[in-house]
Amino acid sequence: MPQSSTSTPTPKSGKNNKHHGPALPVRFSLVREFQLADFVTLGNGVCGCLSLMFAMKALLTQSTDFLFSAFWCIPIGVMFDFLDGRVARWRRSTSLLGQELDSLADFCSFGIAPAVLGFACGFQKMLDLVVLTYFVCCGLARLARFNATVASLPTDQNGKVKYFEGTPIPTTLAIVGVLAYGVYHGKFWRFANPVFRHEGPFAAFSSAFTPEYVWGGELAILPGYELHPLVLMYAVSGTLMISRRLRIPKP
Template identity: 85%
Template structure:
């Protein structure tokens, strides 16, 4: 009998299947807190889309509030991990993925929802998202080699931490609240139903900072450069931020 035929007649191994919900069983308390951060990011994305569909600022403000809630969970999960003295590679990767959802994707989608929708705006928003992704990947790849204190805690961040994008979200929320974006939903007006079409809501005078023409037919909103600045600071290796 040939060797190939012998391989075909081998009996299956007796290895047992993993227990049901084995991944969930392996989660530490800190991992569930981290998932809370991811939930906030997902809700922010969905509320932003709901706001665009309904032209209702209530959903937009719900989307804004999800981001500081995500910051709270991101702050808490590290404290819980140190309190429980439980950390794992799974928790580290989970934390980065949740951060990317809440502080990378969600702020970019909120910028789009507020009117940064021109082609050059989309390029800058994409750059911002890619910077956040690269920053988190670099942190995971280098955290083991970074200097730590006597408690094993990393001393500093290389580049600004991705939760600092909360500043951008705060600026957008301020703009919507004071009528610098989304003027069709200004509370001063009492009309029933949608206050105006999207074509009116996102005209240059209804988007904070207006717009400039780069080439004929290709415009850009100057306010979107805050995303470019934030993304560039995140990937900087020369900028070192002490870790609290």
């Protein structure tokens, strides 16, 4: 009597063999979803990244040329930030992806970059770092609040938000302008022809960021804890950004 076989039949290859797993995404699907305005927004993010890199390059080379390049990246980023909204309305193409991309680019260009530029100009005391960190956190919170509440804010007949709660984060361009003015007029830095002493290759920093070489000098808060008074402009800017009582009409 022949024994029965219980082996599992092998699937046949051919057109009728269907794949039941999740479909693979289309190649470059993220880029394909970008609208024209999103590419303009990426230009803003690129400016922020370049500003950070130029600021670090300026400290490494002790050259103000790189520092001025870092300064110029911020107003160019503002231009991209201004244009992306216009392009989106012109193309009538807005998306949640574009909104999040805009906030991340703004945080890089107008939140982190200005703080790093302040550090590069000499705001390097411990209390300076506390103020700069407060400024960055305010910018982050301001953008997060806008994304979370934008749907509930009053809009005009075109669907555009009527006002900002707190100052918009691109207003930090004013801080960058103050720093650029100070560097141009010799109120920051003394890195021209630095003399390297036996202390090591970074000895020039000790002479470049002494109180008389940082605009506004230093203020002793506690023994061992000094503060550059000019850094307080970051504290004022950050506080204005997170204010809900301050309403700025949106152009």
